[in-house]
Amino acid sequence: MLIEGALKSGYVDWRHWLPCDSAVAMPSERQGDPPPFTRSTAREAGWQWRIPLQHRDGNGYVYSSAHLGHDDAVANLTERLPGKALADPNRLRFVAGHRRVIWNRNCVAIGLAGGFLEPLESTSIHLIQTAIIRLLALLPRDGFDPGVAARFNRETINEVERIRDFVIAHYALAGRDDTDFWRDIAAAPIPDSLAERIAVFRATGNILFEPGDLFGPTNWYCVLAGQGARALSWHPIADGLAPEELARRLATLRGRVAEQLAELPPHTAYLASLAR
Structure with a gap:
């Protein structure tokens, strides 16, 4: 109200680069053990998120209203929910910029x-x-x-x-x-x-x-x-290690990562420990 309504500060619109201007969000029942990450999946007119929480999944579809109607976005998201919907869809609108x-x-x-x-x-x-x-x-x-x-x-x-x-x-x-x-x-x-x-x-x-x-x-x-961009060259400092030495160091690093991973609790068990 102040920054624009009173002061007329103006707005830089980035929709020519980021055309997604709408979203629909909907929680769902969790199916199985939650993964330790948020999944973002490209869709026909934007992308879909799935955020695993302790007792449910958060889901949403960010889309371009110039390419997909709201009802179709809701239908597409509902069809792809990992579990039963727990609430009605919540519609959001925005302008990137x-x-x-x-x-x-x-x-x-x-x-x-x-x-x-x-x-x-x-x-x-x-x-x-x-x-x-x-x-x-x-x-x-x-x-x-x-x-x-x-x-x-x-x-x-x-x-x-x-x-x-x-x-x-x-x-x-x-x-x-x-x-x-x-x-x-x-x-x-x-x-x-x-x-x-x-x-x-x-x-x-x-x-x-x-x-x-x-x-x-x-x-x-x-x-x-x-996303498929490939470098045609590399930094000259990379030439300081012989290929055999580089392979040895990477193998050592992979081994250390595997050792630490083996000592960590499963994600579900870790979440349960936080709730105690």
């Missing part, structure tokens, strides 16, 4: 007031925390300094843009063309900053990142390589 001016005069938009990214990487709480930390560091004793607000806006927008690129990469590298949604994704341009990351990785094997990035080289490698 951010306020053009996040700190505007005496008003600071934090959390959903400042913008939204679909929950493919569940970054909303992180962005709330970093915005609060940034605000506390820059908060003036009294009055209002436009320079301080401009710095806050610049750093906040830079952070959310880097996360945006990570989310877009999941779509841009998917390689699907079996529905109108995925064909439109494949035909859409991507931000220059993301195109640079992908090009550098493919040419050299290096992963560009900035200090303080939420998603570091390991995260980016999993998405880039996992």
Whole structure:
């Protein structure tokens, strides 16, 4: 009401890169032992989540309303539930993007007031925390300094843009063309900053990142390589180990991981211990 209704801060709309603008959520009965991870599955007009909880599963379908109607989204999600539905579907609507001016005069938009990214990487709480930390560091004793607000806006927008690129990469590298949604994704341009990351990785094997990035080289490698991007070269420091020595070290690492895994309790038993 304040940041837009009174101050007219404007909004940067990212739907040309992230067309999903709707979601339907529905809990269901849990079937069997819960896996120790959230599963995200690409669907015909977006993606579906399944979050295992102690006594139920959380499910949802994030989709583009330009490619799928609400009733069809509900039907598709209901059909794919792992167990019996425990509640009626909850509909959500959003627009990916951010306020053009996040700190505007005496008003600071934090959390959903400042913008939204679909929950493919569940970054909303992180962005709330970093915005609060940034605000506390820059908060003036009294009055209002436009320079301080401009710095806050610049750093906040830079952070959310880097996360945006990570989310877009999941779509841009998917390689699907079996529905109108995925064909439109494949035909859409991507931000220059993301195109640079992908090009550098493919040419050299290096992963560009900035200090303080939420998603570091390991995260980016999993998405880039996992979605089929292949590096044509590698960092020269990798030539410092002979192939035999590298194989020995990797075998040792795999052995240590297996030993530690054998000592851990099953996921269900660990959850039960927390509830005692």
